[in-house]
Amino acid sequence: QSALTQPASVSGSPGQSITISCTGTSSDVGNYNLVSWYQQHPDKAPKLMIYEGSKRPSGVSNRFSGSKSGNTASLTISGLQAEDEADYYCCSYAGSSTWVFGGGTKLTVL
């Protein structure tokens, strides 16, 4: 159960697009279409942004999208807004009823 690998930080200007990667292994990300992405603002509980790899919960902006290639999942945020500045975490099913999170990525909107 090793943590998934995310970049520590990414940044972008308002209106731009950014992509956050989440690299796992063939035992987790690569083997299941069960990757979720969460947004967490300071002192707040995480909020689900993407589930099952690319599905958006009701109420989440269509500026957020998810994809996967091999052992790497990605979250793309288009049309960056100031309110998108937060920490983002990926999470993948890892088999045998276990799950694993990424280390988190701090998004800064310049």
Place this chain on the structure above:
Amino acid sequence: EVQLVESGGGLVQPGRSLRLSCAASGFTFDDYAMHWVRQTPGKGLEWVSGINWNSGNIGYADSVKGRFTISRDSAKNSLYLQMDSLRAEDTALYYCAKDTHYDSSGPDYWGQGTLVTVSS
């Protein structure tokens, strides 16, 4: 509206036990898997344990296996985490989270967390 309210956290000495509870409302509790996830202050999220709708599938992180026990009570719409042999590294904010699916598809709604501090 989905509501998850955790309780039971506090200051405990190393080696002692603590039982966390999570009261669920606003959804049909029996229809969803549930999770416990923890976060060390200023650090990232760590999945701790999960249980499917009928308690038939249960999983634990390696870091807590053999020490923590997850359970659920449909009559009380509640999720529990029995934490034994606590260590300093178990100090964290513990979140209860609802799954998107009955068997487990990943957490969606989260509570506000309960803080556990393990220290002598």
